[in-house]
Amino acid sequence: MTTMSDKQPPAPLTDIERVTLLCVAGHMIPASVEYGVPGADDLRIFADITRSIDRDREALGKALQVVNDLSDGMILALSRAEQAKRLAEFRTRHADLAGVIESVVARCYYRDDRVMASIGMEARPAFPKGYKVEQGDLSLLDPVRARGRIYRDAG
Amino acid sequence: MNEPVDVLIIGAGASGAAVAWSLAETRMRIVCLEQGDWPKSNDFPSTGTDWEARALEDYAISPNRRALEADYPVNDDDSPIKIANYNGVGGGTVFYAAHFPRLHPSDFRVKSLDGVAEDWPLDYGTLEPFYALNDRMMGVSGLAGDPAYPQKEAVMPPIAMGRTGEVLGTAMNRLGWHWWPSDAAIATEEYEGRAPCINLGQCGSGCAQGAKASTDVTYWPEAIRSRIEVRTKCRVSRIETNDADMATGVHYFDADGKEVFQPAEIVIMACNGIGTPRILLNSASSRFPDGLANSSGLVGKNLMLHPYAQIRGHFDERLDGYRGPPICVWSMEFYETDPARDFLRGYSYQFSRGIGPARTAINGFADGMVPWGEGHHAAFRRLFERSAGMVSVCEDLPEETNRVTLDPDLKDGNGIPAPRITYRLSDNTRKMLEHSVARGVEILQAAGAHDITTKAPVPYAGWHLLGTARMGRDPERSVVNEWGRSHDVKNLFIVDGSVFVTSGGVNPTSTIQAVALYVADQIKSRIYELFD
Ligand SMILES: Cc1cc2nc3c(=O)[nH]c(=O)nc-3n(C[C@H](O)[C@H](O)[C@H](O)COP(=O)(O)OP(=O)(O)OC[C@H]3O[C@@H](n4cnc5c(N)ncnc54)[C@H](O)[C@@H]3O)c2cc1C
Ligand code: SF4
Numbered sequence: 001m002t003t004m005s006d007k008q009p010p011a012p013l014t015d016i017e018r019v020t021l022l023c024v025a026g027h028m029i030p031a032s033v034e035y036g037v038p039g040a041d042d043l044r045i046f047a048d049i050t051r052s053i054d055r056d057r058e059a060l061g062k063a064l065q066v067v068n069d070l071s072d073g074m075i076l077a078l079s080r081a082e083q084a085k086r087l088a089e090f091r092t093r094h095a096d097l098a099g100v101i102e103s104v105v106a107r108c109y110y111r112d113d114r115v116m117a118s119i120g121m122e123a124r125p126a127f128p129k130g131y132k133v134e135q136g137d138l139s140l141l142d143p144v145r146a147r148g149r150i151y152r153d154a155g
Numbered sequence: 156m157n158e159p160v161d162v163l164i165i166g167a168g169a170s171g172a173a174v175a176w177s178l179a180e181t182r183m184r185i186v187c188l189e190q191g192d193w194p195k196s197n198d199f200p201s202t203g204t205d206w207e208a209r210a211l212e213d214y215a216i217s218p219n220r221r222a223l224e225a226d227y228p229v230n231d232d233d234s235p236i237k238i239a240n241y242n243g244v245g246g247g248t249v250f251y252a253a254h255f256p257r258l259h260p261s262d263f264r265v266k267s268l269d270g271v272a273e274d275w276p277l278d279y280g281t282l283e284p285f286y287a288l289n290d291r292m293m294g295v296s297g298l299a300g301d302p303a304y305p306q307k308e309a310v311m312p313p314i315a316m317g318r319t320g321e322v323l324g325t326a327m328n329r330l331g332w333h334w335w336p337s338d339a340a341i342a343t344e345e346y347e348g349r350a351p352c353i354n355l356g357q358c359g360s361g362c363a364q365g366a367k368a369s370t371d372v373t374y375w376p377e378a379i380r381s382r383i384e385v386r387t388k389c390r391v392s393r394i395e396t397n398d399a400d401m402a403t404g405v406h407y408f409d410a411d412g413k414e415v416f417q418p419a420e421i422v423i424m425a426c427n428g429i430g431t432p433r434i435l436l437n438s439a440s441s442r443f444p445d446g447l448a449n450s451s452g453l454v455g456k457n458l459m460l461h462p463y464a465q466i467r468g469h470f471d472e473r474l475d476g477y478r479g480p481p482i483c484v485w486s487m488e489f490y491e492t493d494p495a496r497d498f499l500r501g502y503s504y505q506f507s508r509g510i511g512p513a514r515t516a517i518n519g520f521a522d523g524m525v526p527w528g529e530g531h532h533a534a535f536r537r538l539f540e541r542s543a544g545m546v547s548v549c550e551d552l553p554e555e556t557n558r559v560t561l562d563p564d565l566k567d568g569n570g571i572p573a574p575r576i577t578y579r580l581s582d583n584t585r586k587m588l589e590h591s592v593a594r595g596v597e598i599l600q601a602a603g604a605h606d607i608t609t610k611a612p613v614p615y616a617g618w619h620l621l622g623t624a625r626m627g628r629d630p631e632r633s634v635v636n637e638w639g640r641s642h643d644v645k646n647l648f649i650v651d652g653s654v655f656v657t658s659g660g661v662n663p664t665s666t667i668q669a670v671a672l673y674v675a676d677q678i679k680s681r682i683y684e685l686f687d
Contacts, residue, residue, distance in 0.1 A: 028527045035532045052205070054212050055220060084528065091527070102520040103513075107208040110512035116204075119512060119539055126201040127363040130353025131478035136316025138298065140324045141335065149302045150333055152491050154260035154268065154279060 010057035013050055016074075020064045022046055023075055025105050027087050037118045040109045048108040056104050063097035066090065156416045160184045163405060163419035165391045165434065167191075168246015169664050170651040170671035171425030172370035172378065173289065177675035179381035181682070187383065188407055188417065190390035191225030191243025194371055199361035206357060207513040214360040216250055217615060218242065225388070227567035227574075229429065231617065234578035236460050238429060239618040244385060245371035246427065247618065248664065252358050253340040253367050254482045254505050255295055256661035257286050257669075260305065261491060265657050269492045269499050272552050275656045276628050276637035277673070279305070285669040285676070290338075292377075293368035293668070294346040297338035303487035311346060314339045315354070317475040319508045319543045320484045326602035332488040337505065340368035340664075341480055347373075354479040356508070367480075389415075392571045394422055394438040394447055394647065401686070402447075402647045408569040421646050421678075421685075425671070428458065428620030428652040432559045433574040435624065448624070448641040448649075453634050455560055457553035457622040459658040462580060464588045464611035466595030467507075467544030468604025469524075469537065476509040476540035483508055486545075489594065490660055498586040500550040502660040504595070508543055515539045522608045538606070544599060546613065547591030549584055550660035553622050580612060588612060619663050624653035638681075639674035645686040650674050 013021065026041030038045060053060055067075055070093075071086045078086065091098040109115060113123040161183035164171050175187055200206035200214050211220070216239035218226040225242040241250040260279040265272050287308065296311040313336035316324070320336065327334040341358070342349045352366035365372050375385065388410035395403045395416070404418035424431045432455035438447035446454050486504040493501070510518070515538050519525030525534045557578045565573040580588075588611040599607050627633025630642035635654055641647040650671040652663055659666070678685060 029531050030528060032532045035536075037532065052208055054208075055215075087527065095521075099517075099521055103211070103517050106516040106520070107205075107211065107513040110516060111204045111207070116512075119536065121512065123204065125203050126206065126355040126357060127199075128353075130355055130364070133315040133317045133354045133475050133479035136318070136320045136324075138316070138336075140321060140328065141298075143328050143331075144302065144333055144335060145300065147302065147331075147333070150487065150491075151259050151303050151305070152261040152268065154264045 010053055016068070017061060017064045018050065019076055020067055021049070021060070021101070023083065024067060024087065024101055025049065027084055028102065028105055029109055035118055037115050038112070040105050045109055045112050048112070049105055052108055053104055056100055059097070059100040060104055063094070063100050066094055066097055156418065159404070159418035159420070160186045161419070162421045162423060163188065163417060164423045164425055165405065166246060166425035166427065166430060166651065167244045167370070167375065167385055168425060168427060168651070169248050169370055170667050171246065172374035173292070173668040173671040174423055174425060174650045174675045175383050176292070176374040176378040177672050178678065179378050179383055181679060185383045186417070187385045188389040188391055188405070189244055189385060189387050192387045193244045194249050194361055194369070196361065196363050196365060199357070199363040201355045201357040201360070201363045206360070207511045210357070210360040216359070216618065224568060227571070228565055230562045230565050230573055230575040234576045234617070235580060235614060236462060236578060236612055236617040237615050238576060238620070239615060240427065240429070240620070244375060244387060245369040248369035249361050249371065250359055251369070251618070251664060252482050253480065254485070254662045255338040255340045255665045256485065256503065257304065257307070258659040258661060258666045259303070259490060262657060262659040265500065271499050272657045273627065273632070276626055282666070282669045282673060285672040286665060288672055289665060289668045293340045293373050294342045294349065295338055295340050295368070296343040298336045301335040303333055303335065303490065311343045314341055314343055314352065314480050314482070316484060317479050317508065319474045319506070322470065322474065322602050323506050323543060323598065324484060326598050327486060329601045330598065332486060334484050334486045337482050337485045339480060339482055342366045342368070352480060356477045356479055356481065358480050390567070390569055390571070391434055392437060392569065394434065396440065396442055396447065396644060400442065400644055402644050412569065421648065423648045423650055425651045428623045429559050429574050429576070431649060431651055431653045432623040433561065436561050437572060443643070448634055448643045448647060450643050451631055451634055453555070453625065453632070455623050456555040456558045457625060458557040458559055458576065458578060459551035459553060459619070459622040459655065460578060460617045461551050461619040461658055462549045462584050462588055462612040463616040464547045464549070464591045464595065464609065465544065465613045466592055466599060466607065466609050467542055468599035468602070468607040470541045470543065470602070470604055473540045474509055474543050477511040479508055481507050489591065496590065498583045498590065500552065500587070500660065502547045502549040502587055502591050504545045504547055504591070505662070506543070506545045509540055510542065512539055515542070524606055545595055547588070547595065548660055548662060549587045549591060551658045552581060552583060553625070553657060554581060559623050619652070619658070621652045621655040621658050621663060624649050625656050626654040627656065638677035639670070648674060648678070
């Protein structure tokens with residue numbers, strides 16, 4: 001558990017961590033011509049990812065270390081097919097640590113303008129414009145009304 | 156030493172705000188000490204496209220993850236349910252979903268009706284006018300006529316049911332089960348200077364629109380107009396007493412970390428079900444060796460957290476997605492005890508809309524529904540904006556072994572011992588969780604959902620903090636009396652979730668605030684015999 005006194009600004013990624021994360025991000029969410037989106041290893045998105053690790057710094061470091069440990073020391077040294085195999089093993093054996101990388105990557109990937117446009121979102125914050133939601137059909141409640149009271153008397 | 160005050164309130168959250176506002180008319184000198192600051196709505200996550208990330212950083216619901224200056228650490232390693240809170244003016248209401256059900260009449264009579272736990276020393280009828288007053292002060296939206304409750308007035312029209320409510324409501328009709336638009340502490344029209352909800356969908360990390368009724372925008376502005384002082388960044392460490400066993404005031408650390416004594420005639424605790432026992436236990440002295448107000452030995456015991464189950468599914472059609480308040484409609488179908496079931500008491504369902512894109516991906520990865528690699532984009536698009544579901548809010552019965560104690564090692568930034576949580580799920584709760592998961596799956600199947608996922612208990616859902624200084628008439632079985640005054644220290648009151656005798660199976664804040672208003676009313680009407 002962290003306490004306030006333990007909280008330091010996160011240390012920057014080491015070079016090895018950076019290239020490992022880049023490699024993992026590209027495997028996790030690759031670019032797609034079909035959907036017209038960049039991959040999570042796109043330079044702009046990756047720069048956002050490395051800027052935004054914040055409270056996950058320590059856990060991310062651990063996760064990347066395990067990725068390399070499972071890859072005979074350095075995932076980058078393996079072929080792409082072999083990388084994918086080792087990463088599948090990593091996800092199965094270390095779901096919690098994989099979850100940390102997934103969170104770090106996904107929260108930046110899905111706020112990229114190009115990605116937002118592709119999934120049908122306007123590239124803007126929710127506030128101040130907000131969104132529209134239909135009120136819904138309240139006559140659907142007629143059967144609930146017809147059934148009558150369901151609470152117990154408490155005497 | 157500071158100038159003495161008549162009333163000192165500790166904690167500016169849901170209950171602290173309500174009690175302060177109500178006491179303002181007495182014209183007593185009232186000060187509220189709050190360890191956090193005023194929330195800044197300009198900074199809330201919904202003001203940026205990085206909202207999903209920020210909701211996991213400075214706006215994370217876990218105080219251990221946030222670890223900001225306003226926060227104290229909570230050792231919850233020994234609990235399957237982790238603690239969530241917000242420390243600042245507004246307290247938990249800054250982050251709450253604003254789902255605003257009342258307890259049901261039967262909740263106050265569990266011993267008489269079902270032979271378990273204990274009855275409250277209050278009943279629904281006594282609290283009813285305070286529920287109604289609180290609904291008006293907070294600005295509650297709803298639809299009158301819910302057959303799961305005695306008649307109550309709706310202050311504003313209900314929040315949008317949306318396509319999610321229609322789809323899930325239709326499924327409930329198919330099954331013949333109760334459902335109703337949720338009462339929500341969210342303004343659906345201009346209300347007392349507050350703008351209406353514009354469906355930002357981010358009630359859980361602060362409402363930038365000011366539509367959600369957090370007490371920093373409801374009670375506090377009114378209380379401050381009546382000259383009540385809120386002193387922020389002031390963390391109370393201990394309550395001091397004299398030879399007559401009366402509280403004389405409190406020690407607190409100010410914004411500069413300086414320890415200050417604030418004398419007071421009356422002390423009111425409103426620090427929530429964890430913060431309050433923590434300070435009472437830390438106020439142990441030679442007069443009160445087991446902690447203040449603890450002759451019953453019950454301070455910190457009977458912690459109730461409302462275990463949640465989560466059941467979510469995916470639909471072929473687009474639903475409301477991340478738009479709109481996450482809450483939607485509720486069901487009380489399985490609320491009351493049914494002798495045919497293998498557990499006592501019951502639960503409510505809080506139906507919920509969709510989630511944002513990052514959360515869709517993160518959950519999809521974790522649930523095995525979104526792969527890494529080539530298939531990612533197609534799988535993501537099958538889920539995004541197409542998910543809906545519910546959580547069950549299960550009644551947690553009081554057990555003395557579920558408790559808050561002081562951690563021998565962990566301390567906050569001022570060196571005050573951190574609370575340590577010891578909590579287990581009972582067999583009754585497990586059976587209730589299982590039942591709610593099975594029925595929830597049936598509901599989603601009836602609604603035509605596929606890719607249904609379930610989780611029970613939800614680990615990061617310890618946000619209802621109840622029962623650790625309960626009320627009652629018997630000083631050996633309770634910490635405060637039936638109007639909130641400590642049995643042991645006659646000028647010490649508790650108004651937060653700690654005083655709950657049982658938890659009911661609904662979100663607690665409307666009841667916490669109704670009780671706070673009731674206690675304030677008792678203080679006002681008994682003012683000349685308050686300490687007798
Ligand atoms: C994410 C989330 C979602 C929720 N959703 C709902 C919902 O939909 N419906 C519902 O009914 N409830 C919900 N809740 C719970 C709700 O927020 C609480 O029930 C309610 O706020 C509790 O009120 P309280 O007065 O007991 O304590 P709080 O509102 O927690 O207030 C306690 C205050 O005391 C301060 N404090 C504590 N210790 C000290 C000290 N030593 N010195 C000075 N100040 C101190 C704290 O900083 C805090 O501001 C939710 C909570 C969270 C976190
Ligand atoms: S959905 Fe409504 S209440 Fe919730 S944050 Fe948005 S505007 Fe506020």
